[in-house]
Amino acid sequence: MAQKTVLITGCSSGIGMALAVKMAGDEQKRFRVYATMRNLDKKDHLVEAAGRTIGNTMEIMQLDVCNEDSIKMCISNIPDRRIDILVNNAGVGLIGPIECQTIDEMQNVMDTNFFGLVRLLKEVLPDMKKRRSGHIVIISSVMGIQGILFNDVYAASKFAVEGFCESLAIQALKFKLHLSLIEPGPVVTEFERKVFEDGMKMDLSAADKETADMFVNIYLKNYKQIFQTLGQSAEDIAEHTVKIILAENPPFRHQTNTLYTPITTLKYADPNGDLPIETFYKLVFQHDKIFSASLNFIKLQGEEQNDIKN
Known part of the structure; x- marks a missing residue:
């Protein structure tokens, strides 16, 4: 197969970094990877992990999914603006009682997780339509299917992504484009560690005592055990994602964690x-x-x- 151009967002750590390294290190050199991140000061871990692929099958570029000018500049610096595979991975998390979260914090989650995808597609989709070729891969979540206690806003952002993509998939099919949602359950990454730490530091004074106690003594208390039990690594998710990208007929939805499947199945039952x-x-x-x-x-x-x- 001819070498495919891949743009991945959110590559400074976690799933994005693992996927960029895996695809750039492909033995058959089937991919040329543009690994992007909002802040290039955080590229050191990626540079170390990528090794000799830097400058060969991988380029690191600045891209902030919350900034249209940043997106346009990044894509304009890619030869012919051609992106064969777009992997939307950049995201932020938020846990806790909604009484203790500001509207600005909630809007930031929606702006990054949902509108970030929309901004990217407004820039990339028209070229894919003209070529009638391309694969849009979104790192979503099982929380785009099933809401979880104290993940109200994060789940809302992923529900928005899933509904948006489900609608767009019909149009994509007409233009012979592939669209795939990768739906991990818990993933043990820096992303999750930061979300947990932010939850531990949260000011709960705006919540009633029963809600605050529920968050601390039920949710946070079980958080680590859930991740130790059900958690996958970033490399696991990268492996699943590459398999979907290489599939002849990639599915619209793919859950990466079979241990979590019975939980989401309840919704359809x-x-x-x-x-x-x-x-x-x-x-x-x-x-x-x-x-x-x-x-x-x-x-x-x-x-x-x-x-x-x-």
């Missing part, structure tokens, strides 16, 4: 939408010991599956 909400409620507030035991059981199952594979 009940058209009324009550089943997943009631199930989560009972697990969190009525059967917390069963919830912890279930996590341990899932973790053991995952370890057994890995032992069998190895």
